[in-house]
Amino acid sequence: MPTGGIKVAVSIILFLVIFFVVVISxxxxxFILAKKNGIRVVEFFVGMGPSLFSFQKGDTKYSLKLFPIGGACMFEGEDGLAAEKGEMSEKAFPNAPVWARFATIxxxxxxxxLLAYLMALILVSVCGITTSEVQAVNEGxxxxxxxLRAGDVLTKMNGKRIHLGGEVTLISQLNTKGESLTVTYRRDGQENTVVIDPAYDETTGRYYMGIVAGGYLKCNVPQTFQYAFYTMKFYAEATIQSLKMLVTGQLSRDDVSGPVGLVKVVDEVYDSAKAYGAIEVLLNMINIALLLSVNLGIMNLLPLPALDGGRLVFLLVEAIRGKPIPPEKEGMVHLAGMVALMLLMVLVFFNDITKFF
Structure with missing residues (x-):
């Protein structure tokens, strides 16, 4: 196989490993909460479409499907059809207490x-972190x-507590209108607060405060647990801000990627890291998996039909009103959401194709 073909094959394999780890998690x-609450899992599968292979163990069928675009844990009676026919067992999803179902979803x-935090622990323990310490202040x-001067440690920006250099960069990049930034910094044990009006740079089309932030810290054990949380939190905030920008039109469809786009990202990262050895490649893949895991967690919490967040909304309504929404009505809402989700996946797939090929 030509060298280029080997590189692409390695990138695809790395993407599939990341995909399986994140989705299976x-x-x-x-699955584990369903079992804990006595709910029968009919099928546990990874991927979508026709099954490549499957096997039965106990009450559950385990399957690997063709297309790497998701997965599911199917519970007995969750579609509402069995309830209408009176065919549900006592282990069916609708028969479990509402808070047991809420916890399961x-x-x-x-x-x-939790997976993202574990990966952040690995990265922080091995690589350390980039702090919010000012390394240089541009003249004028x-x-x-x-x-501000070199050695100052930024502790807050616009009232938001910060701990990482990446947070300083993110807040600066999101300030697309050049609004004033209220910056609190620590110097010689004292905290001071100043207001900075970023200057516009014609070349890059961005507003800059004029600092370089990002000192290095090799964390001890307590700091590792602490900064792993800050790292995961930073990824979550970046994801939420990206979603807001997508909704408000500040990001375009070209900024959204599906499986093909993610393979491209993995390929580029692998190509950059491989010269530094297998450990560097592994750490970069863990970093991508961390980001994807946070993304998947946040996306699934959105209160949209067919997503976990949409199901949680129905369960909250049931808990408040003391009785469930009629299964056929909830089923129609989730079906419509699933169709919309599938159409979105198709659009993202073709967008990836036109963007990269």
Missing amino acids: HEFGH FAGPLFNF SKAEEAG
Whole structure:
């Protein structure tokens, strides 16, 4: 096989490994809580479309499907059809207490965040972190006018507590209108607050404070647990901000990627990291998996039909009103959501094709 073909094959394999780890973590969350609450799992599958292979163990069928675009944990009676026919057993999903069902659905996104935190622990323990310490202040910049200097540690921006250099960069990049930034920094044990009006750069089309932030910290054990949480939180905030920008039109469809786009990203990262050895490749793949796991957790919590967040909304309504929404009505809502989700996946797939090929 030509060298280029080998590289692409490796990238596809790396993507599939990341995909399986992230999706299986999500579905395992549903699975383990369902078992804990006495709910029968009819099928546990990864991927979508026709099954490549499957096997039965106990009450559950385990399947691997053709297309790497998701997965599911199917519970007995969750579609409402068995309830209408009176064919549900005592282990059916609708027969479980409402909070047991809520916990079972919520466990999927929760396990994604737990996986992300575990991966952040690995990255922080091996690589350390980039702090919010100012490394340099550009001469004549707005930051210099405000009195900032190298060695200052930024602790808040616009009232938001920050811990990482990436947070400083993110807040600066999101300030697309050049609004004033209220910056709190620590110097010699004292905290000071200044207001900086970023200057516009014609070349890049962005507003800059005029600082370089990002000191290095090799974390001890307590700091590793602490900064792993900050790292996961940063990825979550970046994901939420990206969703807001997508909804408000600040991001276009070209900024959205599906499986093909993710393979391309993995390929580019692998190509950059392989020269530094297998460990560097592994750490970069863990970083991608961390981001995807956080993304999957947040996306599934959106209160949209067919997603976990949509199901949680129905369960909350049931808990408040003391009785469930009629299964056929809930089923119609989720079916419509699933159709819309499938159409979106198709559009993203073709967008990837036109974008990269």
